[in-house]
């Protein structure tokens with residue numbers, strides 16, 4: 287911290303190396319880097335000392351892990367400067383404070399702050415202050431870096447009514463893409479910051495047009511919550527759910543760059559991977575399996591197998607047998623069943639726990655009888671009685687152990703089982719649609735992705751699913767009701783950040799509004815917050831894609847782009863794809879930055895061959911999590927959530943024709959480019975895009 291500078295010159299962005307301000311800031315940068323190195327050395331030494339002092343193996347392992355984590359959190363990536371901005375506060379009598387804002391706190395040897403973490407309350411004005419509402423700031427300074435060197439700064443003298451022209455924001459956005467997504471801590475915008483800093487207890491749904499920063503905001507919110515509620519969330523955990531591996535691969539470095547290494551990042555498929563997925567459902571079958579009514583069918587299939595006790599049971603306890611009469615057995619079973627029907631997953635008695643509880647109730651009944659006749663059986667004897675062959679045999683008949691996969695396999699292949707569970711819920715045609723021939727065994731079943739979600743639901747009925755303190759779910763507009771339930775089960779008492787865009791909805795479940803998804807996720811009261819300023823896509827490209835909106839999402843307001851670039855869009859009719867494709871991709875690949883050649887899924891091999899034949903090898907992006915090449919051929923079905931400096935759309939009509947929500951898919955495809963979009967079309971463009 288230092289005294290507030292008194293200079294009140296105008297906003298400035300160009301500087302020479304002799305500029306004294308630049309020299310002072312560079313000195314602060316050196317100080318911050320030294321202090322960070324000192325903190326790292328101290329963290330390392332403290333844990334070494336504790337471990338060397340001879341603590342036991344477990345503690346030393348824990349400390350080792352804690353040290354590794356702390357060191358990781360402190361690790362200074364040489365390409366990432368310790369701060370990116372600075373605030374100068376004003377005070378009535380002239381003396382204010384200066385804070386440098388960076389990715390994490392940095393202190394000097396005496397414990398004085400050198401850099402303030404961007405998530406600290408003191409950093410908030412850096413993101414929120416405007417000339418109209420300076421929030422106590424007289425100046426906001428943003429720094430420009432080149433190759434780790436501090437090369438420029440941009441001052442906004444907010445108290446004097448001056449705001450910057452956003453040059454550094456534009457430079458940041460236009461920096462050529464290569465590799466995975468970057469964090470946006472240096473340039474989070476006020477409307478984004480409001481969502482990032484929403485309280486932990488508040489679930490938030492962000493309806494945001496393409497490139498408005500939904501994914502970035504969701505990830506920064508996770509980092510903010512972990513910083514602000516570290517203790518609580520360290521226990522309960524944070525989960526990020528994305529649509530597929532390719533997407534996760536693209537985003538998974540953002541949180542570690544922000545120092546948060548303990549967030550689980552996964553897909554719905556991985557979350558529900560109880561069984562190996564080897565087959566694909568016909569679209570109508572997949573739709574039905576994703577329907578929320580399947581939850582009811584599964585619940586009935588599971589709990590419906592509980593039988594009425596038919597006879598008394600003789601429970602052995604400490605050398606004698608005690609008769610538990612059938613009427614009492616019925617009462618025990620009924621009580622437990624009732625507790626299994628409680629709506630709240632956290633309060634509900636799950637099936638497996640109910641079975642254990644039943645065995646214990648029988649043992650306790652016998653214990654009471656023995657006590658009434660003057661005996662005093664021990665807890666161990668009572669527990670032994672609960673595990674006795676007699677009690678187990680009773681439970682096996684009345685409350686049999688159930689395996690979730692076997693339950694679903696039986697439901698989908700045994701007409702009688704399905705009819706019993708689905709009566710009054712699914713009609714005959716729907717039941718017929720679900721049925722398939724039984725496999726040789728449960729293990730040999732050709733499971734589909736939708737089956738895996740059903741098995742997860744069944745597993746969640748049998749045993750309680752561990753929940754997280756906060757869940758961020760991206761591309762949520764595509765979730766089926768059953769997938770929503772799978773995520774809701776992981777939520778426990780925690781809160782949600784739901785990210786998505788109804789206009790980019792491409793699954794058969796995709797709703798026209800957020801209410802059903804939010805209800806399915808177990809948080810129906812969640813407020814929907816729009817983001818409409820597009821950061822990724824230049825205005826010309828966004829306006830072009832927005833022409834599809836009246837057809838695909840009539841209720842949504844079109845987004846506006848923060849920047850325009852007259853050369854950003856080229857729509858070119860071609861008679862044959864080969865020549866123009868090679869020419870365009872060749873030219874784009876010669877410039878820095880990533881190039882995505884997007885086409886219909888079944889055209890991927892052909893497009894890759896055309897490029898290879900033209901001497902432009904481009905790897906096909908797949909869903910195995912492998913990183914994308916700088917020039918990649920991308921199946922339209924995988925492009926959601928990704929972005930490239932330049933995008934070439936090969937044959938948009940084929941993309942539209944490939945699926946029922948083809949126009950929505952095309953909208954997604956058209957909104958992936960940061961700098962340049964080239965559309966090569968042979969057939970008719972969709973009507974809104976012609977002319």
Ligand SMILES: Nc1ncnc2c1ncn2[C@@H]1O[C@H](COP(=O)(O)OP(=O)(O)OP(=O)(O)O)[C@@H](O)[C@H]1O
Pocket residue numbers: 455458459468469470473474475478494495496497498499500501502503787790821822926927928929957
């Ligand atoms: N405040 C910001 N400063 C700098 N870059 C930003 C900012 N907000 C968003 N961006 C950039 O804009 C691009 C789009 O962001 P992001 O992928 O989070 O948007 P999205 O709304 O999830 O998009 P989509 O719906 O198309 O997947 C990213 O490159 C991101 O880094």
